[in-house]
Amino acid sequence: MSAGLFGKLRDLLCSILSGCSILHLLGVCVLTLGGVVMVHLVQVMWGRRRLSCFARPPQRNWLFGHMGLINADETGLQVMDELVRKYRHSFASFLGPFCNLVRLFHPDYIKPLLLASASITFKDELFYGFMRPWLGQGLLLSNGKQWFRQRRLLTPAFHFDILKNYVKIFNQSANIMHEKWRRLLAEGKDELDMFERVTLMTLDSLLKCTFSYDSQCQENSSEYITAIFELSELVVARHSCFPHHWDWVYKRTAEGQRFYRACKIVHDFSTAIIEERCSQLLKNETPENSTENSTENSTASGNKKTVDFIDVLLLSKDENGEGLSNEEIKAQADTFMFAGHDTTASALSWLFYNLATHQEDQERCRSEINDLLNGRDTEEVTWDDLSNLPFSTMCIKESLRLYPPVTALTRKYSQDMSVPGGCTIPQGNICLISVYGTHRNPEIWPNPHVFDPMRFDPENSKQRSSYAFVPFSAGPRNCIGQSFALAELRVVLALTLRRFRILPGSRRPKRLYKLIMRTEDGLPLKLEPLTVFQ
């Protein structure tokens, strides 16, 4: 459009406005806003009519609908257990006058949603949007074509040949954690908060696998680690404070300023490492030094180092020979750090809790582990050992079933989605796939609240739908870090049970989900050091 046309439009607007009083203008604004609200309200009401084939629990009142029905704490999870028992597969709920949400918790109902093509699936901004300033357009938050390209470029980073090398790092990080436990026990601490200890360990190993960076965070505090903790807390806090949902308001609050400051610390850290690695790569770019078929890389000092995620991402190319930009690599690295540390820490902490409260299962795991490791020169779990821990793996899965770190996934679809029973979820409606509800659904899992690893005995799993157990989600947007996480869980479990007996703490934990399944006030467990016989 030419500058002349812009000028005419501006003159026209000015002449209209000059004939209007402030009151007229205010009237126009109110009418426009009212119109927008009305259109949205009609759309929501029409959506509600179309959801009439889904069951609806009683609403709290006409205005707030089902808001506050399921809180994010122990009582909320108990309410959810009751709703799953009553409604068996799904129900519709209304969060105030403007938001319709369908919750689904049966394998047959979640399957079509999880399997839907990524080109019609969208991460819902209401739940995921607050992480965007931190994680950018990384794999977790991207959609459509951008996601396809990234997923293709990132998949080689999680190939078994790369993951194998991380097993050494998992051993080292677990050794550091156990050293610290021994010291604390010697100092007279009789119980330890598992979440705190294990989270530092998962951050330590993830920083080494992603950036080859030794933060020593299990021993000393680190600005980067503090910033990651702060960001996770602030994202959750922002959800529960409605006025903070607007960027304009949030940026002006103390919390918002802390959030953006922590984002800067995390981004500066990733940027510095990526830039340094790029320049190293340019220096080393001779065919002999290429890492394409190698899982070791040369450092500036000439030492061999394990190929980390950044190395793989810097070298990956799409079919047109184009790689990821530095900005994209930064977003992926930040995403791995976020998606990988809290989830694995939650899984490990709850696993220790379940084994503390089920001593027979703990003993059975320990003898399986000792049978495998006794008689070795070194106390190290190897990649090949991981497939020789069948009962321990069943305990890990049963713990992930009862305490899934990610309790729910939310999605929107750009077309109507059919689910069993002839029901349709209209396009654009929020779908909440309840991982927790599916894992505790009595139609699928007899005595769903009981810890019973034998459910995952291959013989007992034959008849079960593969969508009955989805701690890592399923379908095209499943967790890319699943094998990484399962490897770390097995290594740390094996070394821990070989060295310690885990016993229940002095109080029963109360569950709380804050993005991730955690507890209200730590997860205290007692530890008894064991003598290791070689």
Ligand code: HEM
């Ligand atoms: C026990 C540990 C873990 C659990 C339970 C878990 C669970 C999940 C779940 C449920 C999703 C789907 C989220 C959604 O659709 O909104 C997901 C996605 C993802 N996870 Fe994990 N995760 C774990 C560990 C990891 C690790 C260790 C990494 C990386 C090192 C990782 C990286 C990712 C990424 C990048 C995605 C996004 C995938 C995509 O959209 O294509 N996760 N994870």
